[in-house]
Amino acid sequence: MTAAATPRTILHVDLDAxxxxxxxxxxxxxxxxxVVVGADPKGGRGRGVVSAxxxxxxxxxxxxxxxxxxxxxLCPDAVFLPPRMELYLAVSQRFFALLERFTDLxxxxxxxxxFLDVTGSxxxxxxxxxxxxxxxRAVRDEERLSVSVGVxxxxxxxxxxxDLRKPAGLVVVDGAPGAAAAxxxxxxxxxxxxxxxxxxxxxxxxxxxxxxxVAALAPSHLAAAFGGDGGAHLQALARAMDDxxxxxxxxxxxxxxxxxxxxxxxxxxxxxxxxxxxxxQLTARLRRHGLAGRTVxxxxxxxxxxxxTRAATLESAVDTTEALLPVARKLLSRCDTTRRAIRxxxxxxxxxxxxxxxxxxxxxxRQGRAVAxxxxxxxxxxxxxxxTRGSLLDRAPPGPDVGPKPRPxxxxxxxxx
DNA sequence: TCTGGGGTCCTAGGACCC
DNA sequence: TCTGGGGTCCTAGGACCC
Numbered sequence: 127m128t129a130a131a132t133p134r135t136i137l138h139v140d141l142d143a144x145x146x147x148x149x150x151x152x153x154x155x156x157x158x159x160x161v162v163v164g165a166d167p168k169g170g171r172g173r174g175v176v177s178a179x180x181x182x183x184x185x186x187x188x189x190x191x192x193x194x195x196x197x198x199x200l201c202p203d204a205v206f207l208p209p210r211m212e213l214y215l216a217v218s219q220r221f222f223a224l225l226e227r228f229t230d231l232x233x234x235x236x237x238x239x240x241f242l243d244v245t246g247s248x249x250x251x252x253x254x255x256x257x258x259x260x261x262x263r264a265v266r267d268e269e270r271l272s273v274s275v276g277v278x279x280x281x282x283x284x285x286x287x288x289d290l291r292k293p294a295g296l297v298v299v300d301g302a303p304g305a306a307a308a309x310x311x312x313x314x315x316x317x318x319x320x321x322x323x324x325x326x327x328x329x330x331x332x333x334x335x336x337x338x339x340v341a342a343l344a345p346s347h348l349a350a351a352f353g354g355d356g357g358a359h360l361q362a363l364a365r366a367m368d369d370x371x372x373x374x375x376x377x378x379x380x381x382x383x384x385x386x387x388x389x390x391x392x393x394x395x396x397x398x399x400x401x402x403x404x405x406x407q408l409t410a411r412l413r414r415h416g417l418a419g420r421t422v423x424x425x426x427x428x429x430x431x432x433x434x435t436r437a438a439t440l441e442s443a444v445d446t447t448e449a450l451l452p453v454a455r456k457l458l459s460r461c462d463t464t465r466r467a468i469r470x471x472x473x474x475x476x477x478x479x480x481x482x483x484x485x486x487x488x489x490x491x492r493q494g495r496a497v498a499x500x501x502x503x504x505x506x507x508x509x510x511x512x513x514t515r516g517s518l519l520d521r522a523p524p525g526p527d528v529g530p531k532p533r534p535x536x537x538x539x540x541x542x543x
Numbered sequence: 544t545c546t547g548g549g550g551t552c553c554t555a556g557g558a559c560c561c
Numbered sequence: 562t563c564t565g566g567g568g569t570c571c572t573a574g575g576a577c578c579c
Contacts, residue, residue, distance in 0.1 A: 165547070175547050177579095190579080196544040236549090236579045320552090322577050356553075384548060421571085431546070437572055470547085551578080558571080 133301050135254040136372065137242040138276040138284035139225060139261060142293035144238035145178035148217055149207055151270050160204035162188060167198035167206050173388060177209050181293060217269060224264055228257050233372045239288075241281050243372035255298050262296065279306055280368040282319055286310065289317075306366035311338030318363055325360075328352070340364035381417060382474025383408045390429040390467035397426075398458065400471045402447075405454055408473055409447045413498060418443035418481040422450060424457035425472035433470075436460045443479040446498045450475070 141147065145163040150156045160183035165174020172194045179188045179197070186201040197204070218237040225232045228251055231243035244257050251257050258275040265273045276287025278299040283306045287297035299309045315337050316326050328351050334340050340348075341364040348357030362368065383404040391397060401424070412418060422444075423437040436457040444450050454473050 170544090173545090173547085177547080191547085193544050193546055196546095199544070239579080320577065324576065353554080378550085379552095380550070382549075386547060423572095433574080435573060439571065472548085474550090549579085551576105553576085554574090556572090558569100560568085561566100 132245075134243060134245045134279055135248060135301070136278055136281055136284045137244055137254060137258055137261075138278075138281070138288040139240050139242060139258075140274050140276075140288045140292075141221065141238040141265070142272045142274055143178055143180050143184075144271075145209060145214055146180040146183070147178075147271050148214055149210075150180060152213070156205055158182060160186060160188070160201050161207065162194075162197055162201075162204050163207050163209050164190075164197070165194040166208065167194045170195050170198045170202075172198070173386065217271070220269065221265065221271075224268065225261065227264075228261065231372045231374055233374055233376070241284065241372045255296065258296050258298075262294065278309075280366065281370055281372065282363050282368040283310065283366050285319065286313065286317055307341065310364065310366055311336060311341065313337045315340050315364075318360065320360070320363070325352070329360075337364045377478075378415075378417070379478070380474050380476035381408065381412060381415070381419070382423070382472060383411070384425060384470060384472030384474075386427075386470045387468070390469050392467045397468050397471055398455070401454055401458055401473060402451065404471060404473045405447050405451050408475065409445055409450055409498065412445045412475060417475075417478050418445035419475035419478045420444075421475065421477040422453045422457060423472075423474045423476065424454050424461065425470070425474070426458070426461045426463050426468055427470035427472075428463050428466040429469055430466065431469070432466075434461045434463055439477060443477075443481050444475075445481060448498075 146161045149161055149163060159180070161180040162176055162183050163178045164176040166172045174194050176188060176190050176192045176194060176197050178190055183197075183201060183204050186204070188197045188200055188204070194206075198206070214237060221238070222232060222234060222240065225240055225242060229242050229244050229247045231246075233241040235241065242257075244251070244254060247257070248254070251260065254277040258277050262273055262275060265271050272294040274288045274292045274295040276284040276289070276297050276299070278284035278287050279301040283299050287299050287309075288295070290297045299306050313336060315321055315329050315334055318325075318337060318340065321329065329340060332343055332347055332351060334343060340360060343361065345357060345361060348361055351357065352360060385400060385404060387400070420441075420443050421437055421439045423435055425433060425435045427433045438453055438457055440453065444453075450473075
């Protein structure tokens with residue numbers, strides 16, 4: 127990774143406490159109160175995590191990805207709300223439409239954050255900081271939400287900058303040579319993108335504490351700890367050398383559904399029933415996005431939190447329950463988890479490509495696609511859940527299947543073939 | 544205080560082909 | 562006959578991000 131040949135102006139835009147902020151906006155009486163969006167705390171015994179916490183809730187030590195029981199014990203009086211994904215996704219889509227007024231080069235990172243390359247729009251809209259302030263103003267006026275922005279010569283530095291003065295922060299890093307590296311140097315290395323707990327611990331063992339320390343480490347030491355590529359990548363980021371382009375059209379590479387039982391389950395039939403429900407939801411989503419895939423992966427997590435996956439790659443891409451389920455069932459039987467209770471079941475599909483022409487398909491698979499089309503049509507007309515397989519009726523389906531993401535998977539990818 | 548659900552990317556080893 | 566190196570595809574697991 128080398129420095130970009132031409133100077134760029136990259137923005138990282140990040141909605142503050144997104145889900146919680148939307149809930150407060152919808153229910154003004156919540157303003158000023160600690161608001162936690164996530165799993166049902168169930169008086170402290172709930173299973174699941176915090177999805178978003180308002181800044182008032184954060185003062186109690188509550189943060190996203192925290193077990194919900196922990197959040198409850200930190201602040202039992204907080205307002206605990208279940209996520210309303212359809213609502214957030216609608217807001218998210220307007221947010222991205224707003225960003226696209228400033229440049230075509232908008233790369234969504236999730237529902238609530240994006241990279242923008244505004245290098246080419248500065249003549250029209252003003253320089254980076256001017257555009258950043260205009261975005262903050264527009265999001266505040268039109269959506270009544272607050273947003274933090276980082277302006278920098280590359281993606282990674284912009285991302286760090288936007289995070290530094292939340293909420294409603296604006297941090298600008300000069301594009302002059304060396305300025306970005308100097309900006310990063312004093313920050314704790316935990317802020318490096320890709321340096322989670324394991325990587326941070328190993329960097330500490332090498333004597334590093336700050337990003338500047340990582341930038342100065344002997345490449346041979348880094349390579350010994352992380353491999354040649356991994357070490358070089360870390361050090362390049364630490365030196366603010368990041369020429370990755372802003373990519374608006376990144377095609378999805380996999381699609382999956384998973385669910386954690388309320389209580390761990392030893393009954394294999396119950397595991398199999400959940401697998402069927404997940405496969406149904408997954409294939410419906412695949413067809414909605416016009417995707418079909420060749421590699422099926424089944425995932426089990428046991429009560430001791432060990433995760434086991436089994437995968438199989440088919441000759442041709444599939445998108446129906448009839449084609450996918452037998453494979454998923456076989457993979458499930460190959461998961462060596464006997465005598466342990468199951469906590470989570472998941473299924474995903476990757477290796478996207480075109481569905482093979484029906485010429486040589488088995489009759490059952492052809493019929494399966496016809497049934498699927500009919501079901502899809504009914505769901506589109508009358509809403510999700512109007513048609514359900516008989517074998518699914520004896521149990522509640524896991525969670526709502528959320529609709530399309532702001533970055534919906536596009537046509538089958540061709541990258542790397 | 545036990546740890547969701549959606550993803551991406553990387554690594555290592557084995558099979559297989561040239 | 563033996564050795565071997567490179568490339569690609571696949572699987573399983575793991576780290577990480579929001």
